Amino acid sequence: MWFLVAxxxxxxxxxxxxxxxxxxxxxxxxxxxxxxxxxKAYAQLFAELPEAQAWVEDLRYKGALRDTxxxxxxxxxxxxxxxxxxxxxxxxxxxxxxxxxxxVRMMRYGYMFQHDLGYNMFLPDLNGHGLSDGKYAxxxxxxxxxxxxxxxxxNNIFAPTDSLGHKIGDTQMVIHGTSMGAATAxxxxxxxxxxxxxxxxxxxxxxxVFDEVSGDQHDKSLMQLVIPLASWWCGILHGxxxxxxxxxxxxxxxxxxxxxxxxxxxYFVPTWMVxxxxxxxxxxxxxxxxxxxxxxxxxxxxxxxxxQRVQFFLEKYIR
Numbered sequence: 001m002w003f004l005v006a007x008x009x010x011x012x013x014x015x016x017x018x019x020x021x022x023x024x025x026x027x028x029x030x031x032x033x034x035x036x037x038x039x040k041a042y043a044q045l046f047a048e049l050p051e052a053q054a055w056v057e058d059l060r061y062k063g064a065l066r067d068t069x070x071x072x073x074x075x076x077x078x079x080x081x082x083x084x085x086x087x088x089x090x091x092x093x094x095x096x097x098x099x100x101x102x103x104v105r106m107m108r109y110g111y112m113f114q115h116d117l118g119y120n121m122f123l124p125d126l127n128g129h130g131l132s133d134g135k136y137a138x139x140x141x142x143x144x145x146x147x148x149x150x151x152x153x154x155n156n157i158f159a160p161t162d163s164l165g166h167k168i169g170d171t172q173m174v175i176h177g178t179s180m181g182a183a184t185a186x187x188x189x190x191x192x193x194x195x196x197x198x199x200x201x202x203x204x205x206x207x208x209v210f211d212e213v214s215g216d217q218h219d220k221s222l223m224q225l226v227i228p229l230a231s232w233w234c235g236i237l238h239g240x241x242x243x244x245x246x247x248x249x250x251x252x253x254x255x256x257x258x259x260x261x262x263x264x265x266x267y268f269v270p271t272w273m274v275x276x277x278x279x280x281x282x283x284x285x286x287x288x289x290x291x292x293x294x295x296x297x298x299x300x301x302x303x304x305x306x307x308q309r310v311q312f313f314l315e316k317y318i319r
Contacts, residue, residue, distance in 0.1 A: 092155075
C-alpha cells in the first residue's frame, strides 16, 4: 500500500517537472540548423529578398562586408558582420536578429538601412546563434548584456576620424530588432544608455517570455499550469525566469525615441502585445500596425512603406 502511494506521489511530482523541462528545452534549445550555416542563411536571404544577392556580391567585391569577433567576459567567442555605407557617414544601424535566426538573415534590414537609407550596418549573432558560441537561446534577457558590449565595438568601427585615423566623435546609432531581437532591443533600452544611441525600432517583440510561452490568454489547459514551474526551472538551469525576461518592464524605463511596428495578423507574437508595450513606453514614441502582416513579415509585405516610415521616424532624431 505504501509503495503504491509513494509511486503515485512520485509520478505526481515527476510529470510536471518533466513537462517543465521539456518546455524550457524547446524554448532555449530550438533547431538552429540554418542559423549555424551561413550558406543556407544566405540562400534563404536571397530567396526572400532577391535584390539582396547583387547587393551582397557588390559588398563582397569591394571588401566592404566584414566579420568581427569579441571574447565575452565568460570566454564566449561572439560574432558579428558589418559594412560601411557607400558614402562615409556616422549614421549607423545596429540590427538584432530573432529566435533561431542569424545576422546573415537580418541583412534584409541591412539592405534597407545600408542600400536604401545610406547607413552603416552592424549585425551581431546572439548567443547560440549564427557563428557565436553558446548552446542556448537567452530570449533577449542576457543578450542585452552582450549587445551593450557590441555597441562600443560598432561605435569604434564607424566613428568619424581625422586624416590620421584618430577618432574625433561618435556615431549616431539606431538599434533595430525583430521578434526576439526586438525584445533584446527593448531590454537594452531600459539600461543606462550610450551617448551615441539615438533611437530604437522594435518590430514584433513580446511583452515578456512568460506571456509569449503562455500563448492564448484564455487558454486554461494543463500546459498553463506547467508554465510557472517551467519559469522557475529555467531560473535554476539558466539563471533567468520567464517573468524576469520582461521587455515590458524594461521599456517603461526607456527615455529614447522608439518606433513600434507589429503586423496586425501576427499570431506567433500576438499583435495585442504591442499595445501594452507602447503604453508603457514614455514619449517620444510612434506605432504602426502593418495591415495583413503575420509575424516578422511587415517589411516583406510593405517594403516601400516600411522603409519610408523608418526614414521619416529617424529623420527627427538622426541628422
